[in-house]
Amino acid sequence: xxxxxxxxxxxxxxxxxxxxxxxxxxxxxxxxxxxxxxxxxxxxxxxxxxxxxxxxxxxxxxxxxxxxxxxxxxxxxxxxxxxxxxxxxxxxxxxxxxxxxxxxxxxxxxxxxxxxxxxxxxxxxxxxxxxxxxxxxxxxxxxxxxxxxxxxxxxxxxxxxxxxxxxxxxxxxxxxxxxxxxxxxxxxxxxxxxxxxxxxxxxxxxxxxxxxxxxxxxxxxxxxxxxxxxxxxxxxxxxxxxxxxxxxxxxxxxxxxxxxxxxxxxxxxxxxxxxxxxxxxxxxxxxxxxxxxxxxxxxxxxxxxxxxxxxxxxxxxxxxxxxxxxxxxxxxxxxxxxxxxxxxxxxxxxxxxxxxxxxxxxxxxxxxxxxxxxxxxxxxxxxxxxxxxxxxxxxxxxxxxxxxxxxxxxxxxxxxxxxxxxxxxxxxxxxxxxxxxxxxxxxxxxxxxxxxxxxxxxxxxxxxxxxxxxxxxxxxxxxxxxxxxxxxxxxxxxxxxxxxxxxxxxxxxxxxxxxxxxxxxxxxxxxxxxxxxxxxxxxxxxxxxxxxxxxxxxxxxxxxxxxxxxxxxxxxxxxxxxxxxxxxxxxxxxxxxxxxxxxxxxxxxxxxxxxxxx
Amino acid sequence: xxxxxxxxxxxxxxxxxxxxxxxxxxxxxxxxxxxxxxxxxxxxxxxxxxxxxxxxxxxxxxxxxxxxxxxxxxxxxxxxxxxxxxxxxxxxxxxxxxxx
Numbered sequence: 001x002x003x004x005x006x007x008x009x010x011x012x013x014x015x016x017x018x019x020x021x022x023x024x025x026x027x028x029x030x031x032x033x034x035x036x037x038x039x040x041x042x043x044x045x046x047x048x049x050x051x052x053x054x055x056x057x058x059x060x061x062x063x064x065x066x067x068x069x070x071x072x073x074x075x076x077x078x079x080x081x082x083x084x085x086x087x088x089x090x091x092x093x094x095x096x097x098x099x100x101x102x103x104x105x106x107x108x109x110x111x112x113x114x115x116x117x118x119x120x121x122x123x124x125x126x127x128x129x130x131x132x133x134x135x136x137x138x139x140x141x142x143x144x145x146x147x148x149x150x151x152x153x154x155x156x157x158x159x160x161x162x163x164x165x166x167x168x169x170x171x172x173x174x175x176x177x178x179x180x181x182x183x184x185x186x187x188x189x190x191x192x193x194x195x196x197x198x199x200x201x202x203x204x205x206x207x208x209x210x211x212x213x214x215x216x217x218x219x220x221x222x223x224x225x226x227x228x229x230x231x232x233x234x235x236x237x238x239x240x241x242x243x244x245x246x247x248x249x250x251x252x253x254x255x256x257x258x259x260x261x262x263x264x265x266x267x268x269x270x271x272x273x274x275x276x277x278x279x280x281x282x283x284x285x286x287x288x289x290x291x292x293x294x295x296x297x298x299x300x301x302x303x304x305x306x307x308x309x310x311x312x313x314x315x316x317x318x319x320x321x322x323x324x325x326x327x328x329x330x331x332x333x334x335x336x337x338x339x340x341x342x343x344x345x346x347x348x349x350x351x352x353x354x355x356x357x358x359x360x361x362x363x364x365x366x367x368x369x370x371x372x373x374x375x376x377x378x379x380x381x382x383x384x385x386x387x388x389x390x391x392x393x394x395x396x397x398x399x400x401x402x403x404x405x406x407x408x409x410x411x412x413x414x415x416x417x418x419x420x421x422x423x424x425x426x427x428x429x430x431x432x433x434x435x436x437x438x439x440x441x442x443x444x445x446x447x448x449x450x451x452x453x454x455x456x457x458x459x460x461x462x463x464x465x466x467x468x469x470x471x472x473x474x475x476x477x478x479x480x481x482x483x484x485x486x487x488x489x490x491x492x493x494x495x496x497x498x499x500x501x502x503x504x505x506x507x508x509x510x511x512x513x514x515x516x517x518x519x520x521x522x523x524x525x526x527x528x529x530x531x532x533x534x535x536x537x538x539x540x541x542x543x544x545x546x547x548x549x550x551x552x553x554x555x556x557x558x559x560x561x562x563x564x565x566x567x568x569x570x571x572x573x574x575x576x577x578x579x580x581x582x583x584x585x586x587x588x589x590x591x592x593x594x595x596x597x598x599x600x601x602x603x604x605x606x607x608x609x610x611x612x613x614x
Numbered sequence: 615x616x617x618x619x620x621x622x623x624x625x626x627x628x629x630x631x632x633x634x635x636x637x638x639x640x641x642x643x644x645x646x647x648x649x650x651x652x653x654x655x656x657x658x659x660x661x662x663x664x665x666x667x668x669x670x671x672x673x674x675x676x677x678x679x680x681x682x683x684x685x686x687x688x689x690x691x692x693x694x695x696x697x698x699x700x701x702x703x704x705x706x707x708x709x710x711x712x713x714x
Binding site: 063064066068099100102103106131133184185188210213217218219220222223307310311312314315318323324348349425426427428429430 | 640641643644646647648649650651652654662663664665666670671672674678679680681682683684685687688
């Protein structure tokens with residue numbers, strides 16, 4: 001049987017391409033990376049009216065086939081069939097924003113001139129009409145020479161017609177003769193004529209857009225609004241997640257009790273309760289916080305506000321030698337440095353991009369949240385300070401700020417040393433505001449939650465299970481502590497010598513090793529260590545927090561927090577940085593400078609806290 | 615032309631036409647990016663927002679039906695002439711008056 005035919009969605013950024021992709025493929029999507037580059041490869045299945053399944057690809061948004069950034073390069077090579085290992089698409093779906101035809105038709109003409117079966121999706125016609133713009137799709141089809149189907153991806157309007165046109169496209173393409181490929185200037189002129197010819201009526205209803213920008217980009221109001229929003233996000237991450245986290249926690253405890261009640265005592269039961277459920281469970285508890293953080297980021301992106309945030313931040317970023325472009329990858333890095341580093345490919349300037357990659361791990365990613373949350377819950381009292389602001393939330397905010405300040409300082413130094421170069425520019429389209437479509441938001445959230453759970457089920461599970469085995473063997477003689485006797489205990493003894501000066505105890509030294517795989521493993525490792533070491537079942541059941549309170553001093557806890565602001569403990573991030581920078585040089589620079597900072601600041605925190613008598 | 619000024623000196627919400635671009639002042643990649651966004655000689659443009667800090671950098675401009683952010687350094691490379699008669703700019707003029 002031959003492979004299914006392949007269709008590719010191509011278009012300018014902000015043409016609603018991803019929404020159309022979601023509408024056409026539903027949740028049947030596979031997200032991976034193009035080999036060799038970290039450009040997201042989104043594939044899904046759609047079904048033509050004939051019942052024929054077609055593989056649909058969502059290509060990165062581009063302004064032309066003449067690439068200006070790594071992701072545009074991918075679009076070009078996939079469309080032209082030059083990407084190794086990727087089949088040349090049989091059908092092209094060119095997505096246009098109906099309200100921005102003059103601009104989007106420039107790229108569309110370039111794609112149509114390739115002479116491949118093409119269908120144009122005239123997308124977001126509803127938003128164009130809201131803006132007082134009525135377009136005649138037939139006139140546009142006439143001038144482009146290919147079928148034009150009006151669509152509203154977020155409302156699933158026009159999808160059937162689009163699929164029908166796709167089914168007929170190969171026959172239509174073989175009849176017609178593709179237009180000549182024109183240079184940019186002529187395409188722009190033609191685009192202007194075509195756009196004017198296709199506009200049935202136009203009024204100046206731009207008020208909503210202009211009013212919102214009038215406030216959100218206001219020189220005095222814009223920045224405080226952005227900072228207030230960021231503050232609300234970080235408070236919400238802590239406050240809103242609590243009931244859900246408690247519920248998950250309760251569920252895991254119940255599961256542990258169930259396993260204990262049903263399985264006979266022994267290796268399997270201990271592995272299940274001490275490693276699998278305690279270890280993985282201590283990480284899964286943070287799913288609600290991660291989902292809330294990603295929800296805010298996705299809403300900011302889908303509504304169009306993220307580009308405004310980049311605009312507001314540009315001047316500040318310019319101060320450390322970066323641009324507002326870097327703000328988007330850095331904000332994404334608050335969820336996870338991996339998508340953050342991947343998002344840097346939209347930065348055209350190579351030095352800018354490299355600097356952003358090197359500082360991205362300093363943004364407080366969601367994997368740090370479990371670590372911060374557990375230590376804050378154990379050591380920072382749940383009181384409020386002036387105006388009902390929670391002290392725990394405030395400490396969390398301070399940790400985020402510490403990461404940001406560290407990143408800015410690092411950028412400043414890097415731009416004068418390792419990544420020296422001319423000042424970079426900032427050129428960026430500010431998309432129209434849009435109500436974030438609920439379905440696209442939910443699909444995005446589900447994909448990110450799934451990635452997190454898969455990590456918990458694989459990397460974190462493996463690391464925790466291996467640690468548990470190392471902790472459990474050889475068995476301790478009567479009267480001897482299990483941790484002292486174990487293999488892991490001996491490894492920790494060696495490492496402890498290095499981290500003792502900065503106030504770390506042996507349990508921390510032990511947790512740091514498996515936490516190289518992923519930061520949140522530190523929590524599951526501590527949980528597993530204390531569970532193995534617990535005198536009796538009762539102490540183990542009490543959970544991690546009371547044991548931390550009993551075992552750690554406040555300076556140690558604060559130093560541990562400071563360590564995690566800087567420490568690059570995430571194998572996946574290092575792997576992505578290696579792939580993005582084509583070598584080991586920059587990942588090693590990243591490891592050295594971040595571990596150096598982690599050691600220095602954990603030490604300073606500890607020594608100052610001890611001197612202050614905490 | 616005597617009435618032309620550089621884009622960074624153009625007052626907000628005044629529609630203007632780009633009459634000349636000093637491409638030599640722009641990095642090649644930036645020039646390319648600006649051209650693909652339609653910011654080129656002959657284009658109608660207006661400044662709609664400016665940043666708050668030193669130099670009121672960056673700028674947000676309207677080009678066609680699109681808003682684009684760019685730096686003052688880019689704006690300095692562009693000479694513009696205010697469009698006096700709204701009739702001369704049927705597509706771009708109405709939207710610029712929306713919030714004037």
